[in-house]
Amino acid sequence: MQIGYKLASEAFGPQELIRQAVRAEQAGFDFVEMSDHYHPWLEVQGHSPFTWSVLGAIAAKTSTLRLATGVTCPTVRYHPAIIAQAAATMALVSDGRFTLGVGAGERLNEHVVGQGFPSVRGRHERLREALEIIRLLWQGGYQSYEGRHLQLEDARVFDLPETVPVIAVAASGRASAAMAAELGDGLFATEPKSSIADHYRQAGGRGPRYAEVPIAWATDEEQAVRAARETSRWAITGWKVMSELPNPVNFDAATSWVEDHHVRRQFSVGPDPDVHVAKARAYVEAGYDHIVMQNAGPDPDGFLEFFAGDLNARLRALG
Numbered sequence: 001m002q003i004g005y006k007l008a009s010e011a012f013g014p015q016e017l018i019r020q021a022v023r024a025e026q027a028g029f030d031f032v033e034m035s036d037h038y039h040p041w042l043e044v045q046g047h048s049p050f051t052w053s054v055l056g057a058i059a060a061k062t063s064t065l066r067l068a069t070g071v072t073c074p075t076v077r078y079h080p081a082i083i084a085q086a087a088a089t090m091a092l093v094s095d096g097r098f099t100l101g102v103g104a105g106e107r108l109n110e111h112v113v114g115q116g117f118p119s120v121r122g123r124h125e126r127l128r129e130a131l132e133i134i135r136l137l138w139q140g141g142y143q144s145y146e147g148r149h150l151q152l153e154d155a156r157v158f159d160l161p162e163t164v165p166v167i168a169v170a171a172s173g174r175a176s177a178a179m180a181a182e183l184g185d186g187l188f189a190t191e192p193k194s195s196i197a198d199h200y201r202q203a204g205g206r207g208p209r210y211a212e213v214p215i216a217w218a219t220d221e222e223q224a225v226r227a228a229r230e231t232s233r234w235a236i237t238g239w240k241v242m243s244e245l246p247n248p249v250n251f252d253a254a255t256s257w258v259e260d261h262h263v264r265r266q267f268s269v270g271p272d273p274d275v276h277v278a279k280a281r282a283y284v285e286a287g288y289d290h291i292v293m294q295n296a297g298p299d300p301d302g303f304l305e306f307f308a309g310d311l312n313a314r315l316r317a318l319g
Contacts (some may be wrong), residue, residue: 001284001319003312004031005013005304006070006212006294008053010040011231014049014057020300021058021065027308031066031293032058032100033210038077038109041234042255043248050204053085061093066097070292071170072209073105075123077113080130081155084137091161100134102127103170106243107252117244118149124176125149130168131183138164168210172239174199181205185305189288190239196289211288213280214267217297217306221270224297225260229269232296233258236266267296274309277318284318291315 005024007017021032036051055067067090074083083100090098104123111117118126129147136143137157145152169180170188177199180187186207187200197209214235218224234242245251263269268279272280280291293311295303 002030002066002208002290003028003315004033004066004068004210004290004292005029006292007032007034008045008294008296009034009051009054010037010042010045010048012300013047014054015241017049017054018057018061020304022061023301025062025065026158027304028312029289029307031068031097031099033070033212035181036069036072036109038112040248041108041242041251042231043252046110052090053271055092055098059090059097066099067094068099068168068210070212071099071101071103071168073110074102074134075126075150075206076105076110076115076117080133080150081137081152081157082151083130083135084108087134087165088138088157088160091163092167094169096163097188099166099168099208101168101309102131102184103188104176104243107246108242108248111246117210122149123224124179127169128179128183131169131179134167135183139206163264166207168208171196173201177205177317178203186210187289192282192286192288194286201287208269208290209288210290210292211286212292212294213242213276213283214294214296215276215279216267216269217271217276217295217303218269218299219271219302224267224269224271225263227298228263228269228296229258229260232267233263235264235296242280271306273306273314276311277314280315281318289319 074080087100109275129150158166166185168188169184171177181203216224216228
């Protein structure tokens with residue numbers, strides 16, 4: 001089992017994210033994962049740097065830490081040809097430590113280029129075409145592609161690694177899990193649903209299975225709850241809301257009802273390692289082997305010390 005640390009790119013600026021990644025390597029994490037956003041979820045978070053620049057800097061400042069996008073949308077704000085080139089370059093500058101996590105995207109980030117945001121069906125059709133384009137470009141040489149939604153004309157990625165990156169595809173049900181098995185090398189999920197991992201394996205998937213574990217660490221339990229409610233209450237809304245709202249102000253309005261008991265139901269909170277181990281156990285038992293600790297607490301350095309001293313060995317025992 002591999003254990004990762006979620007870099008909250010919506011809550012911290014680029015220099016701080018790089019610093020946290022270096023600390024995560026020192027604390028014993030196997031990898032860091034970073035979302036690829038244009039906007040934060042909430043205005044109070046206040047950040048959203050360009051993920052690919054930050055990941056490149058992290059690669060230069062670390063030696064064993066693996067890196068992953070969690071996740072990027074290669075269909076609207078980016079063309080898949082750009083993501084194929086970016087991921088290939090990341091694989092080279094990280095000496096093969098990069099995993100490309102991809103998904104169908106959120107309106108929050110994709111509407112900014114003024115091309116609208118597709119329906120759920122349209123998003124998944126585009127994701128399939130994007131994965132086919134990325135695979136095609138990674139074969140080398142000049143390539144063209146004519147899809148229903150996406151096209152490619154005489155394009156070539158000149159700098160390709162000897163081993164192309166693992167592609168982990170975000171899934172929430174049978175159809176997307178099957179796509180992950182067919183066109184990806186791994187699975188990415190945010191819920192402890194064994195059905196998603198089961199669908200992936202039944203469709204022939206044999207790669208790594210990533211899952212984000214929502215926690216909020218602080219030395220005081222009430223402080224942890226308050227911090228999660230202030231900065232991460234967007235996670236309470238569920239994917240049908242998270243994928244559709246266009247701006248942080250909309251998430252502010254949509255989450256005004258969230259109270260402490262909602263946070264406690266979604267997140268493991270406080271200083272007790274038993275609570276966080278129990279939260280992670282649900283994901284391991286659901287079939288995930290790359291567990292990402294997504295800390296919404298107020299003290300990232302305190303959490304990294306807590307992980308190194310009290311949590312690391314206990315989480316690895318779950319595997």
